[in-house]
Amino acid sequence: MEPRRVIIIGGGAAGLSAAYTLKKRGINPILLEANDRVGGRLGGDRVDGFCLDEGADFFCGSYDVAFRLCEELGLPLIRSEMNLGWYRNRRWVQTTPIQSVGNLIRNLSPFWTLGFLSPRAVWAILKLVKRIKAQPEYLSFASNSRMAELDGEENFGDYLARIGVPEYLKVTLRGFLEMTMGHIEYAGAAYMRAYLAEMLLKADQIYVPEQGAGALTHALVEACGDIIRVSTPAKRVVIRDRAVTSVITDDGPIEADAVICALPATKVADVIPDLSAEIRHTLGKVTYSTGVRVVIGLDHSPLPVGWHGALYPEDETPLLLDRSINLPAITPPGKSMLDLLVGRDRAEELLPLDDEEIKHQMLGDVRRNPPPNSALPDDDEGLFTRVYRWKEAVCMMSPGMFKAVAEMRRQLDRDVKNLFLAGDYMRVPSVNGALASGVGAASQAAELLASRPA
Numbered sequence: 001m002e003p004r005r006v007i008i009i010g011g012g013a014a015g016l017s018a019a020y021t022l023k024k025r026g027i028n029p030i031l032l033e034a035n036d037r038v039g040g041r042l043g044g045d046r047v048d049g050f051c052l053d054e055g056a057d058f059f060c061g062s063y064d065v066a067f068r069l070c071e072e073l074g075l076p077l078i079r080s081e082m083n084l085g086w087y088r089n090r091r092w093v094q095t096t097p098i099q100s101v102g103n104l105i106r107n108l109s110p111f112w113t114l115g116f117l118s119p120r121a122v123w124a125i126l127k128l129v130k131r132i133k134a135q136p137e138y139l140s141f142a143s144n145s146r147m148a149e150l151d152g153e154e155n156f157g158d159y160l161a162r163i164g165v166p167e168y169l170k171v172t173l174r175g176f177l178e179m180t181m182g183h184i185e186y187a188g189a190a191y192m193r194a195y196l197a198e199m200l201l202k203a204d205q206i207y208v209p210e211q212g213a214g215a216l217t218h219a220l221v222e223a224c225g226d227i228i229r230v231s232t233p234a235k236r237v238v239i240r241d242r243a244v245t246s247v248i249t250d251d252g253p254i255e256a257d258a259v260i261c262a263l264p265a266t267k268v269a270d271v272i273p274d275l276s277a278e279i280r281h282t283l284g285k286v287t288y289s290t291g292v293r294v295v296i297g298l299d300h301s302p303l304p305v306g307w308h309g310a311l312y313p314e315d316e317t318p319l320l321l322d323r324s325i326n327l328p329a330i331t332p333p334g335k336s337m338l339d340l341l342v343g344r345d346r347a348e349e350l351l352p353l354d355d356e357e358i359k360h361q362m363l364g365d366v367r368r369n370p371p372p373n374s375a376l377p378d379d380d381e382g383l384f385t386r387v388y389r390w391k392e393a394v395c396m397m398s399p400g401m402f403k404a405v406a407e408m409r410r411q412l413d414r415d416v417k418n419l420f421l422a423g424d425y426m427r428v429p430s431v432n433g434a435l436a437s438g439v440g441a442a443s444q445a446a447e448l449l450a451s452r453p454a
Helices: 013-026 062-073 100-114 119-133 156-162 167-181 189-201 214-227 265-271 277-285 344-350 355-367 401-415 431-451
Strands: 006-009 030-034 046-047 051-052 077-079 084-088 089-095 207-209 235-240 243-249 251-256 260-263 291-298 309-311 320-322 335-344 383-391 419-421
Touching: 006 431, 013 214, 013 431, 030 046, 030 214, 046 214, 046 383, 051 214, 051 335, 062 214, 062 431, 084 100, 084 167, 089 100, 119 167, 119 189, 156 189, 156 383, 167 189, 235 431, 260 431, 265 277, 265 401, 277 401, 291 344, 291 355, 320 383, 335 344, 335 355, 344 355, 355 383, 419 431
Parallel strands: 006 030, 006 260, 084 309, 260 419
Antiparallel strands: 046 051, 077 207, 084 089, 235 243, 243 251, 291 335, 291 383, 309 320, 320 335
16 A cells, blocks of 8 residues: 555645644644744744734633633633723723623723723614524534524624614724724624624633643644644646646656645635636635734833733724733843734735834834823834734635635535645634644545545
8 A cells, every 4th residue: 555645735724734643643744834924823932031012812611612722732722811901092901801890890891981881882782682692502713613504695784783783882882893804894794793792791711821822732733743734835736637647846757646735715716727717716805904013022011011912903903912911921031022013904004014114113103192101112112023924814704705715615515525725714714723624634535545545
């Protein structure tokens, strides 16, 4: 029996989980990554004892595959609390997680400022919470989520209008979600309701590996060993007689018995041009948010005492985070980090600029209305600075996409039996969706090879 060769294209969360799953099943795949390191939006950088998250930085409570992988790979998890400052109506208010009656009472004043306690808002929130709690098996990011059954043509903006959410509360919700999620009003209603369920109703169930979300990438890389080839872009997947035969690289073709393409949906057709028009059409409808992240190492705490982050929901001022409060292991003793994140149109403006200019503009934005008693760095201050640009940050599941992707999966199975797609757009879009899609694609590939004679 000759060993079978599976080639994985793309070393993000989906590609790494696929590689890890195949290794567990006794198959040594080849993983091709175009960049000089793997991880993608789950990437984790290491700088002078600091652990930086390049993209994703927390795991929601329903991330079952992410939690299982952390357990298998020996990564301890720490619950993430969020004491947040909000700049609304030209003043700062602070919210804390509601874990007791006392916490609730302390939050009443800031909740009023944020628009949660007006009669119209309370009525809309009660309707929203009631509907979320009535559908827990649908509104989650778990690998077995039934969210696709709720998929329709209604977007989140229309949904909020239909249940009567007032504009001032929409501002708060958008400010909370859009820094990384893009223009949420155009996303599917069920998809965004799941985010609200996780971020607002299950805020006490958010966890992070003690050295940041990127620690999962490092653990997967170590578990995969020498099967990863960085700086090796796949140029083309060759399909003959309805089967993948090889993958073309700069060093020549690599024969393949199966291929898992774990690229963003926008890149798939570039390397697999022989896909059917129907599949290419569906892939072309998948959209992503845009984001920019600046991480600055510091020898002092940048935010007010006890604050994990600061939000500016009324404009596109960057979100501020001090992740070292929740995760002391991500910095050397006595040090801190400031993360600045911005999305939407502001991120699009910043993407073409060089790192120094991005840092200068984002710090300038937050200095206009800095949090009280904060110690934000100057442009030339900091132990280091890293800038991460994300043209494709978070997959935005638009109305009807779950059904379109399900049909695309069936079409692909009819067209090419040994080609599998993986990525967050193939499941409920999230880090967990990307990981789950990689595990699923690897399991399908392994079962296909086991069913065929050598």
